[in-house]
Amino acid sequence: MMTENVPDAHSVTAMIQASPECASCCTQYDFTPSPLPSPFPPATNRIISKNHPVPCENHVVSRLSDCHVRSHHGHAAHDSVCANRHPDDISIATWNVAAVNNNPFEYWVTHPDPAYNSLMEGVQKVIDHPEEYDVEVHEVLTDSMVEQLMCDLQRQKAVGIAEVKQLWQDDFRSRKIVSGFLKDSNIGKKRLASMPDRITNTINCVGGQTMKRPTVINYYEKDMGDRESWWSQWREFIFNTEVEVYSSGARQAPKLVYSLLEPILHKKYPALSVEEERISLPLQVLCLAIFDAIQLHILNTVAPDSWQRIRRSLADALLINKDRQVASVILNTYGSYEIVFVQEAAGAFVHGEPGNLLEEQYIPLLPSVMDGKRDQNSLILVKKDVFLASAAQNITDEVLQVHKKATESTPGAVLYPGDLAAYCIDATNGRKFLLASFHGDTNGLATVPIVRALHEVASTKYPERILIIGLDANTYKVHNDQYQGVSEFQSFLEERGLISCWGPTPNPYSPTTCNARTFLQPQLNKAVRRDDRITKADKNLKDWIVFSSSQLECRCAHKDNTGKASYIEDMVFPTMNFPSDHAIVAATVTVKRSEV
Numbered sequence: 231m232m233t234e235n236v237p238d239a240h241s242v243t244a245m246i247q248a249s250p251e252c253a254s255c256c257t258q259y260d261f262t263p264s265p266l267p268s269p270f271p272p273a274t275n276r277i278i279s280k281n282h283p284v285p286c287e288n289h290v291v292s293r294l295s296d297c298h299v300r301s302h303h304g305h306a307a308h309d310s311v312c313a314n315r316h317p318d319d320i321s322i323a324t325w326n327v328a329a330v331n332n333n334p335f336e337y338w339v340t341h342p343d344p345a346y347n348s349l350m351e352g353v354q355k356v357i358d359h360p361e362e363y364d365v366e367v368h369e370v371l372t373d374s375m376v377e378q379l380m381c382d383l384q385r386q387k388a389v390g391i392a393e394v395k396q397l398w399q400d401d402f403r404s405r406k407i408v409s410g411f412l413k414d415s416n417i418g419k420k421r422l423a424s425m426p427d428r429i430t431n432t433i434n435c436v437g438g439q440t441m442k443r444p445t446v447i448n449y450y451e452k453d454m455g456d457r458e459s460w461w462s463q464w465r466e467f468i469f470n471t472e473v474e475v476y477s478s479g480a481r482q483a484p485k486l487v488y489s490l491l492e493p494i495l496h497k498k499y500p501a502l503s504v505e506e507e508r509i510s511l512p513l514q515v516l517c518l519a520i521f522d523a524i525q526l527h528i529l530n531t532v533a534p535d536s537w538q539r540i541r542r543s544l545a546d547a548l549l550i551n552k553d554r555q556v557a558s559v560i561l562n563t564y565g566s567y568e569i570v571f572v573q574e575a576a577g578a579f580v581h582g583e584p585g586n587l588l589e590e591q592y593i594p595l596l597p598s599v600m601d602g603k604r605d606q607n608s609l610i611l612v613k614k615d616v617f618l619a620s621a622a623q624n625i626t627d628e629v630l631q632v633h634k635k636a637t638e639s640t641p642g643a644v645l646y647p648g649d650l651a652a653y654c655i656d657a658t659n660g661r662k663f664l665l666a667s668f669h670g671d672t673n674g675l676a677t678v679p680i681v682r683a684l685h686e687v688a689s690t691k692y693p694e695r696i697l698i699i700g701l702d703a704n705t706y707k708v709h710n711d712q713y714q715g716v717s718e719f720q721s722f723l724e725e726r727g728l729i730s731c732w733g734p735t736p737n738p739y740s741p742t743t744c745n746a747r748t749f750l751q752p753q754l755n756k757a758v759r760r761d762d763r764i765t766k767a768d769k770n771l772k773d774w775i776v777f778s779s780s781q782l783e784c785r786c787a788h789k790d791n792t793g794k795a796s797y798i799e800d801m802v803f804p805t806m807n808f809p810s811d812h813a814i815v816a817a818t819v820t821v822k823r824s825e826v
Contacts, residue, residue, distance in 0.1 A: 318821040321818050323817075324774070326773060327573070327809075332549055334541055363407075364409055364410075367404070367410070367411060376398055393505075415755045420494065420502040424751075424753050429491055430468070433490070434577045445526075464522065468488050472487075554584055557579075569612055571609075573700075593614055594609055597609070601649075625687065626653075629687050630645070630683075666700075666701075671704065674706065677719065681699065685728065700776075707738040716770075742812060746766065773812055785817075785818045788815075790815075
């Protein structure tokens with residue numbers, strides 16, 4: 231492991247104080263106004279000119295063995311390596327743009343309203359010391375409400391209703407809402423509440439309409455102050471509301487929200503039994519109803535007069551303007567980059583106003599099938615003046631066929647529609663590329679299989695093409711049977727002649743995520759207390775730009791959790807200004823002379 235020249239937060243401050251010229255060195259760059267109204271402060275409202283593709287920001291980046299160090303003391307070297315672009319240079323960025331789900335309360339944020347801290351600390355108290363709050367489940371979701379729910383499921387001809395009714399009577403009904411339900415780690419491992427929440431929380435529909443489940447953990451606009459009004463709205467949404475989601479195929483007839491749910495697979499989540507997989511549709515609906523009822527009960531207990539106001543302010547910053555913020559960052563800070571890989575983009579981002587604005591400069595390369603249910607899609611943006619749209623060839627299905635053949639008996643290697651976009655495309659200068667954007671599963675178990683498939687397709691079918699992959703690999707500091715480790719992923723890359731922007735010895739302790747979940751989300755086992763939101767954050771090196779070491783070499787790289795080509799160490803994100811829980815990773819690579 232290489233840790234030399236990796237400054238900590240204290241040394242960053244010292245660098246800034248010791249280098250006052252950093253504050254003014256960017257005045258040499260020419261900026262033009264953004265075509266998109268920016269939700270960021272005026273200082274970030276800019277597009278980097280083509281003459282100066284990367285401004286010299288006050289930032290610090292971990293040292294890479296193959297890539298140039300960019301820090302406050304590296305202006306001269308940075309100018310010579312990154313700003314003085316060589317004709318063989320290619321600027322690349324990759325960004326998982328989605329904070330998971332559409333829950334304004336999901337991550338700890340810094341909020342100017344003291345009522346935010348009071349609210350979140352009140353919820354934390356309920357979880358930490360539930361004794362006086364720990365009523366039984368049937369007191370927040372009553373027997374009569376569950377009977378109505380079973381009738382709704384009966385009309386949908388759901389499989390396993392009798393078994394789920396029995397589970398309610400024998401198990402769920404008498405559980406304590408905190409100690410027996412929210413704190414049951416098996417519910418989280420089985421994804422019985424989090425999976426249906428992910429699918430139904432916020433649905434981006436064809437035509438731009440957004441449909442939201444009546445729940446505390448999104449920005450449902452109508453009042454939910456009392457249980458009775460919430461419940462009637464909840465049932466109406468799940469069982470009587472039709473939606474048309476994005477798909478790459480022919481236009482589909484609208485479907486009930488309930489119809490978007492899919493069985494949870496034992497192969498994907500081994501904690502779930504085969505029998506629970508069989509009855510997982512009605513079981514998911516029951517667990518989701520219980521979860522939503524508990525969340526509403528808790529907030530009406532700890533902050534009845536303020537929680538809806540606080541939720542509205544968070545939603546404005548993190549959800550409603552999110553796609554515009556993402557497009558603004560891409561255009562303003564990375565507008566000169568030839569290739570931008572994106573993961574977990576919503577259909578509304580691709581097809582709505584942000585996508586239209588990006589298409590003024592970029593050619594969007596989409597998956598074979600857009601994921602309209604989970605609404606998480608990988609895509610590739612390539613510059614119109616650098617690449618030929620007419621030469622784009624979608625090879626996603628080719629790669630998936632190779633992947634499927636190799637992983638039919640491999641647990642955890644399940645992929646979803648939209649996770650991968652892979653294309654062959656030619657540049658205007660005659661160079662040929664194979665580009666892929668990939669979103670890995672939570673534990674990173676599908677990362678090695680999909681990169682192996684990409685490498686096999688590239689080396690056997692398209693050996694003349696320059697391979698570049700931008701991915702959220704979901705790699706972790708420590709490798710085991712359940713989690714893909716950084717060092718082990720690096721060893722796999724080396725075996726196949728691949729390397730990344732992190733060089734031959736990536737530092738597992740130089741993260742591209744630093745997020746801490748609150749107690750207001752469906753996977754309570756991932757929640758972190760307010761005082762621990764830095765020390766116990768998910769801080770892992772998850773985001774990579776991968777390429778062939780025989781074709782390309784890295785000249786400089788950086789990570790960015792501000793949207794301004796800078797990274798603040800030990801800061802939880804998303805923030806009120808940066809709407810993703812993953813940093814942007816950017817690099818300038820150069821084509822080796824043998825490939826020129």
